[in-house]
Amino acid sequence: MTRDDGPDVEGLQRRLADFAAARGWEPYHTPKNLAVALSVEAAELVEIFQWLTPEESARVMEEPEGAHRVRDEVADVLAYLLQFCEVLGIDALQALSEKIDRNEIRFPPK
Amino acid sequence: MTRDDGPDVEGLQRRLADFAAARGWEPYHTPKNLAVALSVEAAELVEIFQWLTPEESARVMEEPEGAHRVRDEVADVLAYLLQFCEVLGIDALQALSEKIDRNEIRFPPK
Amino acid sequence: MTRDDGPDVEGLQRRLADFAAARGWEPYHTPKNLAVALSVEAAELVEIFQWLTPEESARVMEEPEGAHRVRDEVADVLAYLLQFCEVLGIDALQALSEKIDRNEIRFPPK
Amino acid sequence: MTRDDGPDVEGLQRRLADFAAARGWEPYHTPKNLAVALSVEAAELVEIFQWLTPEESARVMEEPEGAHRVRDEVADVLAYLLQFCEVLGIDALQALSEKIDRNEIRFPPK
Numbered sequence: 001m002t003r004d005d006g007p008d009v010e011g012l013q014r015r016l017a018d019f020a021a022a023r024g025w026e027p028y029h030t031p032k033n034l035a036v037a038l039s040v041e042a043a044e045l046v047e048i049f050q051w052l053t054p055e056e057s058a059r060v061m062e063e064p065e066g067a068h069r070v071r072d073e074v075a076d077v078l079a080y081l082l083q084f085c086e087v088l089g090i091d092a093l094q095a096l097s098e099k100i101d102r103n104e105i106r107f108p109p110k
Numbered sequence: 111m112t113r114d115d116g117p118d119v120e121g122l123q124r125r126l127a128d129f130a131a132a133r134g135w136e137p138y139h140t141p142k143n144l145a146v147a148l149s150v151e152a153a154e155l156v157e158i159f160q161w162l163t164p165e166e167s168a169r170v171m172e173e174p175e176g177a178h179r180v181r182d183e184v185a186d187v188l189a190y191l192l193q194f195c196e197v198l199g200i201d202a203l204q205a206l207s208e209k210i211d212r213n214e215i216r217f218p219p220k
Numbered sequence: 221m222t223r224d225d226g227p228d229v230e231g232l233q234r235r236l237a238d239f240a241a242a243r244g245w246e247p248y249h250t251p252k253n254l255a256v257a258l259s260v261e262a263a264e265l266v267e268i269f270q271w272l273t274p275e276e277s278a279r280v281m282e283e284p285e286g287a288h289r290v291r292d293e294v295a296d297v298l299a300y301l302l303q304f305c306e307v308l309g310i311d312a313l314q315a316l317s318e319k320i321d322r323n324e325i326r327f328p329p330k
Numbered sequence: 331m332t333r334d335d336g337p338d339v340e341g342l343q344r345r346l347a348d349f350a351a352a353r354g355w356e357p358y359h360t361p362k363n364l365a366v367a368l369s370v371e372a373a374e375l376v377e378i379f380q381w382l383t384p385e386e387s388a389r390v391m392e393e394p395e396g397a398h399r400v401r402d403e404v405a406d407v408l409a410y411l412l413q414f415c416e417v418l419g420i421d422a423l424q425a426l427s428e429k430i431d432r433n434e435i436r437f438p439p440k
Contacts, residue, residue, distance in 0.1 A: 006201065006203055006204055006207075007203045007204060007206070007207040008118075008203065009119065009203065012203060012206055012207060012210070015207075015210050016210065019210060019213065019214070022219035022220070023217060023219055023220060024220060028271045030164040030167050030168060031159065031167045031168060031170055032159040032162055032164060032167035033164070033270060033271060035152075035155050035156045035158070035159050036156055036159075036266060036269075036270050036366055037270050037271075038152050038155065038156075038187070039149065039152035039153055039155070039156045039263060039266070039369065039373075040263045040264075040266055040267045040270055042145075042148050042149040042152040042187075042263075043149055043259060043260045043262075043263030043264070043369075044260075044263070045145045045148065045149070045194075046145045046146055046148075046149045046256060046259070046260055047260045048145070049141065049142040049145050049146075049256075050253060050256050050257050050260055051248045051253060051257075052142055053384070054140040054142060054143070054383070054384075057140050057141045057142035058140060058141060058197075060141055060198070061198050061199065061200075070198065070200065071200055071205040071208075072205070072209060074191070074194070074195060074200055074202050074205050074206075075202075075205040075206040075208070075209035076209070077148070077152075077187075077191055078191060078202050078203075078205070078206045079206055079209065079210075081184070081187055081188060081191070082206075084155075084184070085184060087168075088170070088171050088180065089171065090171075090180065090181055090184055091116065092184055092185075092188050093116055093117045093118065093119065093122060093188075094116055094117060095181040095182075095184050095185040095188070096117070096122055096184075096185040096188045096189055096192075097116075097117040097122060097125075098181075098185070099182065099185035099186070099189065100122070100125050100126065100129060100189075103129065104129065107133060109132035109133055110132070110133060110134060138381045143380060143381060146256055146376060146379075146380050147380050147381075149259065149263075149373060149376070150373045150374075150376055150377045150380055152373075153259075153369060153370045153372075153373030153374070154370075154373070156366060156369070156370055157370045159366075160363060160366050160367050160370055161358045161363060161367075163274070164273070164274075226421065226423055226424055226427075227423045227424060227426070227427040228338075228423065229339065229423065232423060232426055232427060232430070235427075235430050236430065239430060239433065239434070242439035242440070243437060243439055243440060244440060250384040250387050250388060251379065251387045251388060251390060252379040252382055252384055252387035253384070255372075255375050255376045255378075255379050256376055256379075258372050258375065258376075258407070259369065259372040259373055259375070259376045262365075262368050262369040262372040262407075263369055265365050265368065265369070265414075266365045266366055266368075266369045268365075269361065269362040269365050269366070272362055274360040274362055274363070277360050277361045277362035278360060278361060278417075280361055280418070281418050281419065281420075290418065290420065291420055291425040291428075292425070292429060294411070294414070294415060294420055294422050294425050294426075295422075295425040295426040295428070295429035296429070297368070297372075297407075297411055298411060298422050298423075298425070298426045299426055299429065299430075301404070301407055301408060301411070302426075304375075304404070305404060307388075308390070308391050308400065309391065310391075310400065310401055310404055311336065312404050312405070312408050313336055313337045313338065313339065313342060313408075314336055314337060315401040315402070315404050315405040315408070316337070316342055316404075316405040316408045316409055316412075317336075317337040317342060317345075318401075318405070319402060319405035319406070319409065320342070320345050320346065320349060320409075323349065324349065327353060329352035329353055330352070330353060330354060
């Protein structure tokens with residue numbers, strides 16, 4: 001199945017690579033720095049939820065400001081994940097597909 | 111452009127949702143818990159690199175064990191990111207595309 | 221050996237507990253939330269260093285703004301660590317002392 | 331007030347510095363690497379709590395294995411925080427004391 005109607009991972013990776021190249025940011029984009037930046041962005045996503053109850057956390061998209069902030073941090077996490085994969089030649093979707101295959105054996109359903 | 115030859119985001123999100131449902135894990139998958147789990151997996155990816163020099167970090171895929179470990183953590187990060195987006199109804203690719211649009215205005219190329 | 225001339229851990233823990241109580245923040249200070257807040261503050265400390273080379277990172281205290289920011293994040297990390305330990309009745313200094321004892325056996329010096 | 335009956339921060343910092351020196355680990359202990367290691371250990375602490383409800387998280391010290399794991403991660407977090415402060419010449423207790431002073435002004439009690 002394919003998505004015909006929206007951005008795809010490869011296109012986003014190319015846009016991110018062009019974006020970094022046009023700004024001379026490539027020397028900073030070592031795998032180590034990109035992994036660290038990914039973890040920093042993940043923490044910024046967590047920060048939105050840190051004092052919320054589980055129930056409150058489920059309603060975070062209900063008001064526009066919270067929804068925007070969550071989407072913005074999701075974008076940042078995905079951006080660094082894709083850039084990390086780009087510099088190391090990793091196909092993230094394929095890696096996840098194989099991981100699910102392994103987990104289906106490792107954790108049999110109840 | 112579309113990927114005809116590999117897993118896609120929507121298909122992976124469906125597999126992850128089915129996987130969690132078959133194991134009764136849904137009650138644990140609050141947005142807060144999934145964001146936290148994402149940050150924990152991001153830290154596990156960082157851990158691989160924590161004592162490496164920038165140069166060493168660029169060679170992490172050269173030996174099979176390191177490469178496997180990196181791909182495995184990438185898969186875990188992506189898994190929680192997609193599950194987080196699934197429970198909150200966020201299109202991660204679209205969110206990133208819009209973020210790149212905004213960043214192209216915010217950070218003009220040199 | 222004792223510090224006669226500065227704040228001590230017990231006094232800081234008491235100030236932090238009083239501070240939280242006076243603001244009605246105690247219900248938010250579950251061990252889970254405090255651990256998460258600790259990790260968020262640790263990420264904010266990391267953020268200062270994320271694009272620096274190892275050499276640049278060693279000079280981070282040389283300019284006042286950077287030095288203030290680092291000290292501020294160190295304070296936040298320690299604040300949540302001490303509050304976490306307070307709510308769970310953990311003596312952090314004792315826990316570390318015992319861990320060093322164990323590590324001296326586990327990792328013999330070269 | 332002083333602690334006469336247990337380890338103190340300065341003594342622990344000295345033990346940690348001696349421990350690292352005896353193993354030739356100093357070159358790895360850049361401020362950047364130590365901040366990153368701190369964040370990785372904070373994530374390992376969070377991992378213990380990631381699927382727990384707030385109520386379950388309050389009972390984590392009740393069984394010995396959980397209690398040991400929590401104390402162990404607390405020790406790791408504190409170890410990297412103190413080593414980070416050591417290499418940058420930061421007095422963590424003083425930094426926190428000053429931060430509480432500032433917060434008492436910034437967040438007046440209700």
